Amino acid sequence: MSNHQSIFSPRYFALSIGIILSVMAVGFEGLSVTTIAPSIAGDLNGIDLFGWIFSTYLLAQIIGTLVVGRIIDRKGPAAPFTFALLLFIVGLIVAATASDMYIMILARAMQGLGAGAMMTCVYTAISLSYPDELRAKILGAFGTAYVLPSMIGPYVAGLIADQWSWRFVFWGILPILVLSALLSLPAFRKLKTQGTQGDNGAAATWMALLLTIGTGIFLVGLSMLPVITGLILVIIGLVLMVYPLRKLLPKGTLSLRRGMPAILATRGLFFAAYASTQNFLVLALINVKGITPSQAGLIVASAALSWCLIAYLQGLWDSADQGRGRHTRITLGVLLLAIGIAFVFWVPVVTVTVAVIGQIIAGIGIGLAHPISGVVAFSQTGEEGVGKTSANLQFADSFTPGVVIGIGGSILVICQAAGMTMQSGLIVAMGFHLLLIVMSLISSTRIRPAN
Missing domain, CATH: 1.20.1250.20 (MFS general substrate transporter like domains)
Incomplete structure (x- = not known):
């Protein structure tokens, strides 16, 4: 391949822009919620559930990340990426229209599942679509797309919440995701994997669920420390986390x-x-x-x-x-x-x-x-x-x-x-x-x- 080949050359342009937009959307949403979470909890009368706005997203992301990786290896990334995009979009709509804190937590779970699956599919597309000599460049652009929202995301989200409503933050991300889908889905449909059957998908799903439960117990325990009940929950969570981690991650x-x-x-x-x-x-x-x-x-x-x-x-x-x-x-x-x-x-x-x-x-x-x-x-x-x-x-x-x-x-x-x-x-x-x-x-x- 010519050294002048670029991630924005005609062959890769649509996929590169689509990937960058999807990463920016996920990054902006995640960082924006940090700014608007107090307003959300106040408006929805859910200050006591404030922490779960973040914890639910993380726990759901674990499942979305680990389960979809096995599906990709068996069936390719196109269908999982499409489903993840739709799930994230529905999660944004549910959050924007939430009438109480429990619905918001459900929306955050959907967003976490979608975000974890989307980013896993994006990494797969990078590996399958770009030659080795371009991967450093697209992964550099990937990182930049995730970092840039950290500079403007919290400020812009706070401004939107102050001037209009925190609900418009979720609505505003939708056009970015739709454009990302239009650009990247055609390229995703062309990607194929070897269709390996060597990994037990059902077992991996159960391990991901066990890890999620263990992590949830661990985080709850941490929030209760130094009370003895918190210490007990931390130990239980750690025990539940170690086994699935050893099974899901490469040995060693x-x-x-x-x-x-x-x-x-x-x-x-x-x-x-x-x-x-x-x-x-x-x-x-x-x-x-x-x-x-x-x-x-x-x-x-x-x-x-x-x-x-x-x-x-x-x-x-x-x-x-x-x-x-x-x-x-x-x-x-x-x-x-x-x-x-x-x-x-x-x-x-x-x-x-x-x-x-x-x-x-x-x-x-x-x-x-x-x-x-x-x-x-x-x-x-x-x-x-x-x-x-x-x-x-x-x-x-x-x-x-x-x-x-x-x-x-x-x-x-x-x-x-x-x-x-x-x-x-x-x-x-x-x-x-x-x-x-x-x-x-x-x-x-x-x-x-x-x-």
Whole structure:
């Protein structure tokens, strides 16, 4: 293939734009809900169910991600992608017209199922449609499409909610999804997999359900800590989570085995540490440093900007060295993430300048590591297992951050119950993120398959 081939050349244009739009729609919706959730809970008289606006989405996303990966490997991605799009669209409509909190939670479940399945199908389309030399570029664009909403999504959603109603946020996403469907569905219908029957789809579905139940119990337990009932629920949840995780993920993922298991472990750990750090840095800047929410948002957006820039450049670097530097770039990216998080670890010395520098470095790190880890994963996957690999990548991007953010929240609660200040609790939480990054760095040295 010519080095001048582009993800926006005529052959790939419709699929590339369709993928980017679908990712932007899911990213914008997810981040917008963070801003409008208090208004939703207030209008629907459901403050006591506030947390389930987010938890339900995450739990449903687990099922949508893991189950659809097996379906793709047996029947191809076209039908699952169509169904996922429709489910997400119906979820948006139900949310926009919700009359009480229970209907909103149902809508969030539909959105989570649809989003998990959609993103898994998108990863599959990337693996099947683009040659190896273009995957770094499309995955870089994928990352950019997911990051860009983080810069404008919360602000735009808040503006819409203030000027009109939070319901218009859900309505506004519909046209983007419809356009995405028109562009990408014709390309999806042409994609075929090997139709492997080696994986027991029913067993995988039950494992996904068990993992969802275990994760739900775990998150509920975390929210109750340090009460003894919460600790018991956390232990029960962990026990229920470990078995399905060992069955659903490649063998050796939890022990950082070389090759694909180490790739997924590396990605899950660094992405969780990055996402959770973003959340708690905003909390530190607002509650400890007295910075306004809009200023804190701009500081966090500096990471998104450097992520977007490096995600674009690493596609060029990948073409220049024909993929020979991929493993090095992943490890370097994780190392830069560690440095970026270390900048904001010691909350008492964090100033606006220090926070911006740390965020820019962290953005460079994840811009290097995130797209290329996907490219490396697909390079180690045969066509018959592309759906499963796609599901595993999406799982690393959604499940692990959700759990780690929950753990970080419980760390704050426990620290405050022990008489520590918010500042001290945030330092402990940031220390936990640094520990995850160190584990990811160790795992990144094992991503080359064993000879």
